[in-house]
Amino acid sequence: MERIFNFFAGPATLPLEVLEEAQSELTNYKGTGMSIMEISHRAKEYEVINTEAEALVKDLLDVPENYRVLFLQGGASTQFAAVPMNLVSADSHADYILTGSFADKAYQEASKLVKTNIAASTKEENYNRIPRNDEIKVSDNPAYVHLCTNNTICGTQWQSFPDVGNVFLAADMSSDIMSRRFDVSKFGVIYAGAQKNLGPAGVTVVIIRKDLLEGIPTNIPTMFRYDIHAKNDSLYNTPPCFSVYMVNLVLKWLKKNGGLAAAEKRNMEKASIVYDAIDNSGGFYRGHALKDSRSLMNVTWRLPNEELEKTFAAEAAKQGMIGLKGHRSVGGLRASVYNAMSLDGCRTLVDFMKVFQSKNG
Ligand SMILES: Cc1ncc(COP(=O)(O)O)c(C=O)c1O
Incomplete structure (x- = not known):
């Protein structure tokens, strides 16, 4: 597998x-x-x-x-x-x-x-x-x-x-x-x-x-x-x-792989493409954290309703992206993009977000 x-x-x-x-x-x-x-x-x-x-x-x-x-x-x-x-x-x-x-x-x-x-x-x-x-x-x-x-x-x-x-x-x-x-x-x-x-x-x-x-x-x-x-x-x-x-x-x-300076650069790039997808969604995706407090490690966001959030997580899982359901105290979705998550993983998620929005937005 x-x-x-x-x-x-x-x-x-x-x-x-x-x-x-x-x-x-x-x-x-x-x-x-x-x-x-x-x-x-x-x-x-x-x-x-x-x-x-x-x-x-x-x-x-x-x-x-x-x-x-x-x-x-x-x-x-x-x-x-x-x-x-x-x-x-x-x-x-x-x-x-x-x-x-x-x-x-x-x-x-x-x-x-x-x-x-x-x-x-x-x-x-x-x-x-x-x-x-x-x-x-x-x-x-x-x-x-x-x-x-x-x-x-x-x-x-x-x-x-x-x-x-x-x-x-x-x-x-x-x-x-x-x-x-x-x-x-x-x-x-x-x-x-x-x-x-x-x-x-x-x-x-x-x-x-x-x-x-x-x-x-x-x-x-x-x-x-x-x-x-x-x-x-x-x-x-x-x-x-x-x-x-x-x-x-x-x-x-x-x-x-270049120590912390390189890790930091990769992490900024990874997180920023996911945040950009949220910010450019015309309000379909709404970030939980205020912009000046956003985490590079855990990206949290909501969809218009809980039903769509469930569908999002379930469909993403079918496409090989798991663990996206947010914590129950915040709800919504969460993508944890720690050091070992690749840029490719984040790009795949962002592509999925766009397709999901075009079908459900
Ligand atoms: C920021 C933070 N602190 C503490 C904990 C609790 O850690 P542990 O389960 O190792 O006790 C976690 C676990 O997810 C965490 O994210």
Whole structure:
């Protein structure tokens, strides 16, 4: 069977080249006579993968020397709790910017554990935009300001990051890490579940400034402690070896294809042809996100009615494009066009959109 164009929001499409490489060494990893899934995480083969993957994250994102990269488990959802547990002391608090349901979940989770404050929110507008700088009210000396850089469900993305004084940013980058260049030094901690731009589900990348590893409370559960994971090079317990192996292959693929500068260029081109199709449809297609907040990763839009939206997704699936149904909280359609989605996939979608409109508009 042919590969299809997979627009799912995550787990999401992976580069075919990477899947084929994994397939080719699935039963016999580099002459060991074993799969990488069968090898001890203490073996030198895995150590190489772990070290290489950390170095590739640093290289691709241009991570400054004073940061560590960790490969953890529990998804981004576990980080919603780990970030405040590690970084907010009893006499302090943290600020949250609410731009979508995952940002809200991060806030809710933190609020169970520490004192929190909402610095800005666009909930009233169904999260169809990122707040303007003048709307962000940072409280008095928070431990950090948390934001979600790309909102997977509503399809919005921070175009640039807010200046919050001498406080650091803490970010959920699950759905746009490695999609564009940015200045890591604005962030004290960054976390991202792998299953969109980095590889399969099962591993979460955490990038953390080294000085923040000092003074982490010792009374939090060991598996939540960044300092323990850092000290053990992400090998405190059995890591998700196969997922990290896949992340390593994806990062090598990204580097081979020109790194983040080239990825960013491809992503802009891909997203812009889909947005152009929406904007040039005379109102048949209506984007959910306001133009200045549009995501390069998740394009969300509506049709004149829900019946047509269902038909659109069903007919697209018949033509080899799946995963286009929007999230129930926003409705409509969503095309997730992460790094591994090709320009060809986006062009095929746009051609389909035009034909669908001419038949149903
Ligand atoms: C932006 C964002 N944050 C967090 C999550 C939750 O991640 P996980 O399922 O890995 O816990 C997702 C999942 O889709 C997401 O898109």
